[in-house]
Amino acid sequence: MKVSVxxxxxxxxxxxxxxxNKLFYPLCGKPVLQHTLEHVFAAKSVREVIVVHAECDYHxxxxxxxxxxxxxxxxxxxxxxxxxDSVYNGLAATADDTDIVMVHDGSRPLAGPEWFDNALAVMKTSRAAIYAIPVKDTIKLRSGDSMYGTQSVRTLERSRLVAAQTPQIFHKELLLKAHEYAKKHHVxxxxxxxxxxxxxxxxxILAGDERNHKVTTMEDVPILEFYLQGPVEHRVGSxxxxxxxxxxxxxxxxGVEIPFEKGLSGHSDADVLIHAVxxxxxxxxxxxDIGTYFPDTDAAYKNISGVILLQKVRxxxxxxxxxxxxVDVTLLAQRPKIKPYVSQMIANIAAALQLEPEAVSVKATTTEHLGFVGKEEGMAxxxxAMVIKYRSV
Structure with missing residues (x-):
């Protein structure tokens, strides 16, 4: 049987x-979509892949x-x-001689190649199949349109409930018929x-797995990272x-050029703030340390922006x-005042590290004219920083 995914x-x-698009979010260093496609391409039964995309994401x-x-x-x-509509468009693009169509969420990065290969056997006797897992929570059916507030509710029988996953597997002619029926009857x-x-x-219904988790909100990321990388440590560096x-x-x-009668000297752009980070x-x-990865003897880093180095470090x-x-960084400088530029500094650092601005703090203090900083001979x-380190299981 020829399989199209x-x-x-x-x-x-x-x-x-x-x-x-969340499919480009870096999950353990690779876009979510890359994880998903690696598994699909490794499946021995798959003969073609149709990727349904938004116009803005094509390239x-x-x-x-x-x-x-x-x-x-x-x-x-x-x-x-x-x-x-997206699945129907993809269905129309499958090869004429396709027998089996497997529809898979691009946002399920942990469905391995066996999910596709093992499902094929059941299609000799079934026309449609899904992976699913038992529901653990008690599920209530509410009567009102609003999520919260006082209303009538009904408890569903948990023992008969399952949570559907993907890939979902169909004979092509049946899936095409179902989509055409849905369009005609507004289903x-x-x-x-x-x-x-x-x-x-x-x-x-085929046995699914909790680890075939879907990326829907940011709260799903740590779960998937745990499945991919194992237990974690919270680590702090200075x-x-x-x-x-x-x-x-x-x-x-x-990463901000500040008007001043003096500048910092160094092999790179001498961005002391970012170098400390x-x-x-x-x-x-x-x-x-920084000198190991970006030595001041290497011409490639001459005058290089600290923001670029920060991206490389990430x-x-x-x-x-x-x-x-x-990250939390404090500048030690007698002059100039950096308050007007702090928000842009935070934005630059957050963008380079792909963090929310709230995860970056930039502060400054003087040394009350003491030492080399107080004498305006230099800045420090x-x-x-805190990171989560994933340990292999």
Whole structure:
């Protein structure tokens, strides 16, 4: 039987709270979609893949997909207004000789290749099948339209309830019939099996797994990271940096160029604020210092922006199974006052580390004219950072 897999990747991810499609969110260093596609391409039974996408995501989805060098044909299809429309568009793009269609959420990154290969055997005797897991909580059916408030409720029989997962598996002609019926009779559903149910067709239930977790909100990320990386440690690091001041140079702090009669001297842009943050992050991850990764003897780092170095450090941490929680940095400088620039500094650091601005703190203090800082011979910065380190199981 020839198998086509439709990857539903056209959502906006509004509930997820990311600035773009949640499938591009870096989960343990790789986009969610990359995890998903790696498993699909590793399945021996799959003969073609249809990726249904939003128009604005096309180029990025192609880039993620092609980087995996798939050995099966991949088609890219524009999604529709609703999930059902997207799947129907993907269904129409499958090869004419396709026998079995498996519909899979792009946001389920832990469904391994066996989920696709093992399901094929049951399709010799079934026309539709889904993976599902038992429901653990008591489920109440509310009578009102609002989620909360006093209203009549009814308790459903938990022993008969299951939570559906993907991939969901169908004979192509049945799934096509179900979608056409749904369109004609205005039937809507949150999955494809519900459309098949509307035809009165039976559905085979296969044993799912809790780990086949879907990325829906940010709260799902730590769960998936745990499944991917194992137990975690919360680790703290500190960083300290100093640069001398010299006349007529550029003063760059937190990625912001600040008007001043003096500038900080260094091999790079001498952004003392960011350099302290870098060392704090490397320390929290149990790695070596900034000079090890970006030596001042390497011409490649001459005048390089601290923001670029910070982006590189974030990637180093990702590769070492670390997720940044927050950073806190204090500038020691007699002059100038940096208060007007702090919000932009925070924005620069947060963007480079892919953090929310609330996870970044930038402060400043003088030394009351004491020492090299007080004499305006230089500036210093000290930083603290917390990361989550994932340990393999």
């Amino acid at each position: 439709i990857i539903v990747a056209a959502g906006s991810g509004r509930r997820f709270g990311y600035e773009r 990025d989805i192609v880039q993620v997909t092609e980087a995996l060098h798939p050995s099966v044909p991949v088609r890219y299809v524009l999604g529709g207004a609703e999930r059902g 809507t559903g949150t999955d494809d099996a519900s459309l098949v149910e509307a035809l009165g067709e039976p559905v085979t 960083g300290y940096d100093v640069h001398p001041l010299e006349p007529h140079g550029k003063l760059i702090l937190g 870098i060392d704090a992050l490397l320390g929290a991850a149990g790695l070596k 990637q180093i941490l990702v590769e070492n199974a670390c997720r940044i929680v927050n 910065a000290q930083a603290a």
